[in-house]
Amino acid sequence: MATLSFLGADGAQAVDLPASGVTVGRNPACDLPIREGSVSGRHAELRFDSGRWIIRDLGSSNGTFLNGARVSEATVKDGDTVQFGDVRAVFSDAAVVEAPKPEAPAPSVPRVDAAPAADVASGQRSAAATASGWKQPPVRRDSDWKAPPLDKGDAALIEEFSSKYAALLDDIGRVVIGQRQVVEEVLTAVFARGHALLLGVPGLAKTLLVSTLSKVLELGFKRVQFTPDLMPSDITGTDVLEEDKRTGERSFRFVRGPIFTNMLLADEINRTPPKTQAALLEAMQERHITVGDATYELPRPFFVLATQNPIEQEGTYPLPEAQMDRFLFNVVVDYPDADDESEIIANVTGAQSVELKPVMDGDTVLRVQDVVRRIPVSPHVIDYARNLVRATRPKQPEAPDFVRELVGWGAGPRAGLALVGAAKARAVMRGRHHCTTADVSAVALPVLRHRCITTFAAEAAGVTSDEIVKRLLETLRPGADADLP
Numbered sequence: 001m002a003t004l005s006f007l008g009a010d011g012a013q014a015v016d017l018p019a020s021g022v023t024v025g026r027n028p029a030c031d032l033p034i035r036e037g038s039v040s041g042r043h044a045e046l047r048f049d050s051g052r053w054i055i056r057d058l059g060s061s062n063g064t065f066l067n068g069a070r071v072s073e074a075t076v077k078d079g080d081t082v083q084f085g086d087v088r089a090v091f092s093d094a095a096v097v098e099a100p101k102p103e104a105p106a107p108s109v110p111r112v113d114a115a116p117a118a119d120v121a122s123g124q125r126s127a128a129a130t131a132s133g134w135k136q137p138p139v140r141r142d143s144d145w146k147a148p149p150l151d152k153g154d155a156a157l158i159e160e161f162s163s164k165y166a167a168l169l170d171d172i173g174r175v176v177i178g179q180r181q182v183v184e185e186v187l188t189a190v191f192a193r194g195h196a197l198l199l200g201v202p203g204l205a206k207t208l209l210v211s212t213l214s215k216v217l218e219l220g221f222k223r224v225q226f227t228p229d230l231m232p233s234d235i236t237g238t239d240v241l242e243e244d245k246r247t248g249e250r251s252f253r254f255v256r257g258p259i260f261t262n263m264l265l266a267d268e269i270n271r272t273p274p275k276t277q278a279a280l281l282e283a284m285q286e287r288h289i290t291v292g293d294a295t296y297e298l299p300r301p302f303f304v305l306a307t308q309n310p311i312e313q314e315g316t317y318p319l320p321e322a323q324m325d326r327f328l329f330n331v332v333v334d335y336p337d338a339d340d341e342s343e344i345i346a347n348v349t350g351a352q353s354v355e356l357k358p359v360m361d362g363d364t365v366l367r368v369q370d371v372v373r374r375i376p377v378s379p380h381v382i383d384y385a386r387n388l389v390r391a392t393r394p395k396q397p398e399a400p401d402f403v404r405e406l407v408g409w410g411a412g413p414r415a416g417l418a419l420v421g422a423a424k425a426r427a428v429m430r431g432r433h434h435c436t437t438a439d440v441s442a443v444a445l446p447v448l449r450h451r452c453i454t455t456f457a458a459e460a461a462g463v464t465s466d467e468i469v470k471r472l473l474e475t476l477r478p479g480a481d482a483d484l485p
Helices: 127-132 152-175 180-191 206-216 274-286 338-348 362-374 379-391 401-406 413-429 437-448 456-460 465-475
Strands: 002-008 011-017 022-025 044-049 052-057 064-066 069-071 073-076 081-084 087-093 196-199 221-225 237-243 250-256 263-267 288-291 294-297 303-308 329-332 407-409
Touching: 052 064, 152 180, 152 206, 152 362, 152 413, 180 196, 180 206, 180 303, 180 329, 180 362, 180 413, 180 437, 196 206, 206 221, 206 263, 206 303, 237 288, 250 294, 274 288, 274 303, 329 437, 362 413, 379 413, 379 437, 379 465, 401 407, 401 456, 401 465, 413 437, 437 465
Parallel strands: 196 303, 196 329, 221 263, 263 303
Antiparallel strands: 002 011, 002 087, 022 044, 044 052, 052 073, 064 069, 064 081, 081 087, 237 250, 288 294
């Protein structure tokens, strides 16, 4: 009898697979329904055919993976790890005689001779890695380390927030259909006190997501449509000369721009010249702006959520790397799956409207942000985040061979801060009082994808920074707590 053992906080939950096979998805009509946002309505299927088990992706949004590699159709063997979106399971077939487990296939990144590859499941490096001379960067072993207890007020706030977080996702999901992973990544950036860049083609509800988020969090919201003729003062504000009609005296009065809000939507930020783009730099980093000789503090909390269209390059101005680095996350917004798209069409063209009520307010957001900063982090988690960042730099000794070949410039120290900060926010959102290497791995893609600059050879081969980051996650051993939810 073949089984799937799903990995979770309470151990592995085994599900028997009938010989006729199963369909896996979020839709309750599937043979094996999984109520998880990263799983599509009809995500994948497992079928027994010609004496072997086959897994086939059904056009899912977040992909189906076999031993870490994304697949459209593949043969599944005893002991293999399968993944539907963010949900992982181990496949076992009692009819198969135990045999040495083959190495997991590498992701779709061109291999470099003697490039290192890691078997994450067993925690052992491959023979190719050893032969190349590449070594796993050191990680402190802290088995005796214990997370210091949180203040009772902080613990109570985390418990209260984790219960509200589910309601928060549900309310947003009533307006923004699907895109669960995108919603969670944007919320992670918000509670980690960071900014997010949303990358996606028009019509994927990027603007709707940001405006909906401001309503359920009861935050001030302003939208600025970035155009080629937009000036910095159109964002920050300017001094206006006024005359007192009674006395005839003239004086300057500062008229605040749209940046004086809690949540600023910079729509199509790459359509305005660098001079105007740079007007956001000081605000994003310092949370205040300078006009003339006066400095003005921005409201708290403050976030910049920018959108960018990846397919139109005419009349656009690419963001400089220094400004890209100010964004905690680069969130890729993809097309919805078939079931979600049907629901979108039905809801938008129907007569019913959704009324949103605030789930929390700005003061609660600030309190959660403060708790996130106080979450303890184990030394080995910090080392793992450090190793990931240093491995993206082709001139560092920690860099694997494929990074030296495919990456021109790697991530800076701000990436390590972003990895740990976002991992702590993710842990709090799940009601935990400490973060793990699993949290770091979960936020690695949105943190690193815009900080790894690929070479011309990589671009010519069609290799993206996403593929490089995924390869790094497989190459570097995450640690003993990688299976935590």
